[in-house]
Amino acid sequence: MRAPILAFATLLAATPAMAQQRETLTIGITQYPSTLHPNIENMAAKSYVLGFARRPLTAYAPDWSLVCLQCETLPTIENGLAVRETTPDGRPGLRLTYRLREGLRWGDGTPMTAEDLLFAWQAGRDESTGFGAAEFYRSAYEMRVIDPRTIEMRLDKVTFDFASMGDFQPLPAHLERAVWQADPRNYRTRTLYDTAPTNPGLWSGPYRVSAVQPGSGITLVRNDAWSGQAPAFREIRVRTVENTTALEAQLLSGQLDMIAGELGLPVEQAAALERRARGRFRVEYRPGLIYEHVDTNLDNPILADRRVRQALMYSLDRARIVAQLFDGRQTVANSNVNPLDQMADPAVRQYPYDLARATALLEEAGWRPGPDGIRRNEAGQRLTLDLMTTAGNRSREQVQQVMAAMWRQAGIEARIRNEPPRVFFAETLSRRRHQGLAMYAWISAPESVPRSSLHSDEIPTAARNFSGQNYPGFRNAEMDRLLEQLPITLSPEARRPLWSRLQAIYAEELPSLPLYFRQDAHVWPQWLDGVRPTGHLNPSSLWAEEWRAR
Amino acid sequence: MSIPARLVQILVTLLALSCVFYLLLGLMPGDPIDLALTLDPRLTPADVERLRALHGLDRPLWARYLAWAGAVLRGDFGYSRLFAQPVFALVGPALWSSLQLLGAALGLAVLVGVGLGMLAALRPRLSPLVQGLAAIAQAMPGFWLGILLIILFAVTLGMLPAGGVAEAGEPGWRFLVLPVATLGFGHMAAYARHALSAMRGAMTDPWIRSARARGASEGRIALAHALPNAAVPLITLLGLDAGALVSGAVITETLFARPGMGKLIFDAVMGNDYNLALVALLLVAGVTMLGNLAADLAQRALDPRLA
Numbered sequence: 108m109r110a111p112i113l114a115f116a117t118l119l120a121a122t123p124a125m126a127q128q129r130e131t132l133t134i135g136i137t138q139y140p141s142t143l144h145p146n147i148e149n150m151a152a153k154s155y156v157l158g159f160a161r162r163p164l165t166a167y168a169p170d171w172s173l174v175c176l177q178c179e180t181l182p183t184i185e186n187g188l189a190v191r192e193t194t195p196d197g198r199p200g201l202r203l204t205y206r207l208r209e210g211l212r213w214g215d216g217t218p219m220t221a222e223d224l225l226f227a228w229q230a231g232r233d234e235s236t237g238f239g240a241a242e243f244y245r246s247a248y249e250m251r252v253i254d255p256r257t258i259e260m261r262l263d264k265v266t267f268d269f270a271s272m273g274d275f276q277p278l279p280a281h282l283e284r285a286v287w288q289a290d291p292r293n294y295r296t297r298t299l300y301d302t303a304p305t306n307p308g309l310w311s312g313p314y315r316v317s318a319v320q321p322g323s324g325i326t327l328v329r330n331d332a333w334s335g336q337a338p339a340f341r342e343i344r345v346r347t348v349e350n351t352t353a354l355e356a357q358l359l360s361g362q363l364d365m366i367a368g369e370l371g372l373p374v375e376q377a378a379a380l381e382r383r384a385r386g387r388f389r390v391e392y393r394p395g396l397i398y399e400h401v402d403t404n405l406d407n408p409i410l411a412d413r414r415v416r417q418a419l420m421y422s423l424d425r426a427r428i429v430a431q432l433f434d435g436r437q438t439v440a441n442s443n444v445n446p447l448d449q450m451a452d453p454a455v456r457q458y459p460y461d462l463a464r465a466t467a468l469l470e471e472a473g474w475r476p477g478p479d480g481i482r483r484n485e486a487g488q489r490l491t492l493d494l495m496t497t498a499g500n501r502s503r504e505q506v507q508q509v510m511a512a513m514w515r516q517a518g519i520e521a522r523i524r525n526e527p528p529r530v531f532f533a534e535t536l537s538r539r540r541h542q543g544l545a546m547y548a549w550i551s552a553p554e555s556v557p558r559s560s561l562h563s564d565e566i567p568t569a570a571r572n573f574s575g576q577n578y579p580g581f582r583n584a585e586m587d588r589l590l591e592q593l594p595i596t597l598s599p600e601a602r603r604p605l606w607s608r609l610q611a612i613y614a615e616e617l618p619s620l621p622l623y624f625r626q627d628a629h630v631w632p633q634w635l636d637g638v639r640p641t642g643h644l645n646p647s648s649l650w651a652e653e654w655r656a657r
Numbered sequence: 658m659s660i661p662a663r664l665v666q667i668l669v670t671l672l673a674l675s676c677v678f679y680l681l682l683g684l685m686p687g688d689p690i691d692l693a694l695t696l697d698p699r700l701t702p703a704d705v706e707r708l709r710a711l712h713g714l715d716r717p718l719w720a721r722y723l724a725w726a727g728a729v730l731r732g733d734f735g736y737s738r739l740f741a742q743p744v745f746a747l748v749g750p751a752l753w754s755s756l757q758l759l760g761a762a763l764g765l766a767v768l769v770g771v772g773l774g775m776l777a778a779l780r781p782r783l784s785p786l787v788q789g790l791a792a793i794a795q796a797m798p799g800f801w802l803g804i805l806l807i808i809l810f811a812v813t814l815g816m817l818p819a820g821g822v823a824e825a826g827e828p829g830w831r832f833l834v835l836p837v838a839t840l841g842f843g844h845m846a847a848y849a850r851h852a853l854s855a856m857r858g859a860m861t862d863p864w865i866r867s868a869r870a871r872g873a874s875e876g877r878i879a880l881a882h883a884l885p886n887a888a889v890p891l892i893t894l895l896g897l898d899a900g901a902l903v904s905g906a907v908i909t910e911t912l913f914a915r916p917g918m919g920k921l922i923f924d925a926v927m928g929n930d931y932n933l934a935l936v937a938l939l940l941v942a943g944v945t946m947l948g949n950l951a952a953d954l955a956q957r958a959l960d961p962r963l964a
Contacts, residue, residue: 142741149697234707242699292711301741321740321747322916322924323822346821348914352804353820357914360811360819529927532695533687559698572705573691576698 129634129656131342135354135363136370139322139347144300145276146231146238151550151646155369156345158648159314159327163276164205164224166649169639171447171553173271176649177219177311179206181270184597189270194248194263201265205272207256210334213279214307214315221252223277226284228260231275235292243275266594267602268554282308313338313652323347336652343651351376358630359384365638368393368629369646373502377628378434389631392436395642396445396552397625399437399503401494401510402536402545403618405580409492410543414472416617419544420458421465422517428509429623432502436628440621442610443549443557447642449599450554450606456614465517474518482518491520492543495535498525503546506622537573539566539580548625552644557609558590561618581618633657660950667946671939676722678938682931683718689738689929690714725935735932739924744936747921752940754822755903755917757829758910761837763898766844771891773845774852778860779879787849794846803839803912810835820913836913840906844898851894855887862886889956896952897945904941 140153145161162176175181182188182203194200211219230236231244238244249261262269287294299306304316313335314327324346329338346363348354351372357363358380365388366372372380374392381390403410410416429437441458444451474482474490482490494511496503504525511521521544526535535541549560559565563582565575589609596602614621629640629647637653658666690708694700700708709715713724728735734744770791777787811819820836823829859865860883868878907919918937925934 139740141739144741148693235711242701242704296736296741298741318825320822320916321742321750322921323914344824346914348820350911350914353807353912353914356804356807356812356819357821360807360815362811362818362821527927529692529929530686533691533929535686537687537691537694567694571702572709574694574700574702574705576695 130340131344132340132635132654132656133344133346133362133364135346135348135357135366137347137349137351137354138370139349140325142295142298142301143304143316143319143325144295144298146227146274146278147295147298149274151370151644152347154644155367155646155648156325156327158312158646159343159345159651160310160312160316160330161276162312162649163274163645164272165270166645167271167553167641167643168645169641169647169650171449171641171643173268175208177207177211177277179208183270191265192261194261196263198263199265201262201269202259203262203269204253204257204259207277209256211311212332212334213281214310214330214332216332217279217281217308218255219277219279219311220255221258222255223280224258225250225252226280226287227276227278230278230283230287230291230294233291236287236294243273247275264595265597267597267599268594271552277311279308279311282306307332314343317342333652338652339655355380358388364632365635366628366630367647368627368640372628372630374436374626374628375433375502377630378436380630387633389633389635391629391631391640392626393629393640393642394438394445394447395550395625395627396448396555396644397548397550397627398440398443398445399506399546399548399622399625400440400443401620401622402541402547402578403620404539404541404543404545404578405582405618406539407492407543409488409490412472413616414468415474415490416620417458418465418468418472418517419514419519420617420620421461421468422519423458423510423513423620423622424460425458425622426460428506432505432509433623436626437623438626439623442613442621443560443619444606444610445624448553450603452607452610454607455610458614462517469517469519476518480515480518481520489520490518491522493524493541494521494544494546495524495526495531495541496546497528497531499527507546536578537567539578541578544620545578546622550644556590556593558594561586561613562590563587577618579618581616583612583616586612586616660954663950663953667943667950670946671943674942675726675935675939678935679722679725679931680718682926682934683721685926685929687929688714692929725932734936737925737930737933739928739930739933744932747933748918748936748940751916751918751921751937752903754915755906755910755919757833758836758840758915758917759901759903759906761833762840762844762906763895763901765837765841766848767891767895769841770845770848771852774849774854775856775879775884777849777853778856779875784853787853791846791849794842794849797843799839799843799906800908800912802842803835803909806835806839807912820915822915832913832915836909836915839912840909847894848891851890852887855890856883859883859887885959889960892952892955892959896948896955899944899948899951903944 136152136155138152140150140156142148145157164177165173166176168174180188188204190202192200192202207219213219228250231238246262246264247260248263251259253259282299286297286299290297300309304319307315310330313330313333315330316325317328318326327343329341348357354366358366377390403416405411425439429435429439438446442455469482473484477483494507496507507523511523514521536545559576561577561581565577566580567573567575589605593602593605627640631638634657636657637655638647639650640647689712690705713721737744737747740747773787777784807819810817817834818832823832865878865882868882903918907923910917910920922937925937
């Protein structure tokens, strides 16, 4: 008799909670946004949270196509909303017209107008505001309000992705303009997005921020002024749990409903959870644009020899690494372009595991086996390379161990030397102090031209304040030409051969050793529908109004 | 040394520490702009120069320290770069959270630890049991114990939350139980051992024999005569732990996703947030020194020979 009574009591206690849960959705992520201002700093956690509460002008959709979110129509040369023209200083430029959708309002009911876009541009163009990368604001040299919903902007260059406005988005001029005008230099710390984030007038998405617990969570409630499809959940709670073991525990204990794939569990942990939880959650793996690779340092005489770099690739069994460490759920990379990208070339050179070929290449390069199995050159120098990555990243450290063991089979000694992310990224990589190999990841947008990581002008040096991300120090005149030509080639058909050539050079020269493209593991409750993972920089939360409880 | 002299000593030490902390943080590899550079491929050399000037990072370290110290004297402790909030708006809630967690854990550790230590001293046959328990508590990593507690009480039994903080309307104590148990269990060992050793010593002192000869009960002897004498080393230990009350417990806070001083300091140092790291570290140093002062005063009150 005792068991049924207990079960009944449990049911009584659980029923209202479950009913409540359908009204709210609690999401776990592993990072907390450093600011809620849409135009200051780039951060995945901020993009995810703000996806619920505001919308950029344009974004890449889950199918990786460019779409309008706040605008009516994407400008194209054909529809006349993009017009080629010459800039005042005689360069080829563009005039773009964007018209805001009808009925857009801020959370306090104030209509969103072209003035809000103009203000965002003015604030970004003022260098003292400190919006970070000023490339867009430098390029967009003029902006005019045509009518309350239409703006016209002039760009000083013509690029194929001109219609994509990236991070540029309207700011509520009726609230923020006064704060900015009072002290542009300190606008970063005075903005209402950080001093009064629950002000409804700051938000224009289906939800608005209703509570902030710095470092631990942000709560959002339905935005009554939202004119689009009504969102299903009354409240969305985004909770930050940095440790993934703790994140999983909170999911299993029912404190979290779901874990966002954009900032959630590593794929191997999600796969283990899926096996253990036996149907309690749905796990969707979405191949994405996070490119795990190993940068070489081409100033190192050993790595300057292309045969050694190719031997490093042939002696790595990446398919086995993916199968054994990641449950087969990563995509082996053949170049820096994701196979899902429309410009990926399937004919690009591949490096299947081939120890014999690796050995032959090393022999040809003058590296002969030494008494301890490690190769030496004629001068007696050992074939030893530093292999660095971010300390504390369990996945990378595991891969690193396996790679070192595989290379040892070919007579290459990898000396593991890891550093905390702060030191690794901000000091070692950015100043090119890695002596051998450095493993980390890039994330990009679809068809993103890798100028900053491959152009010879982008090699970080003291003279250029260590800007640029060509950490290998790769110099190739043909690659430079391609990287300059690609952005200004408007026709996709004309770009395709350029992309193919870029991938061919990359795969042949191997400035970086491609490992794999990561997949995002989205963990949802069985009752949740409508989440569409994207696999790129624009998060699934940008379409949160489509999320429904079954 | 008199109390005013000790207070002056604390102030001078804090001043010196502020200089040392600032220089050490400044000398750590990478600055906020270096970090931004790796995150944003669009930053040009001109952007880097502009942002460094905007953040004052183009000035020498000593000039930045003087500017920071001057602002602090005017009551401006600056903004946190990581959380885009005034420093004290962050330190206040984190401090309160740490005080709750560590205060409760320390209270539990003192009560249970001293109780077990006294029991073992008064009932020697229980001593191996208590010492064994203390050894287990000391040897068991907090991270592992925390995971075990989460699996049992949160995941399997569903009795308590696995971590986080209470939402509006939820009872806050439920979120404290597991982290307090995790932290308190480890701390308990030191108090049990010290209490056992001190009580054993005190129970063999001549005045205890005198008290027994006068017919005092064993309970009265233990609590009224032996414990005050055995308390001196325990108070020293408590004084040292006072600093830990505000420095937080980074592993426990991380495991239970609880915002607190430990996590705040770790994030601030790793994220190059000078203002936040400095204020938090100085707060910890200040409270540790004040805790030691309070412990000294308490010891003098208990044992006038120390005055």
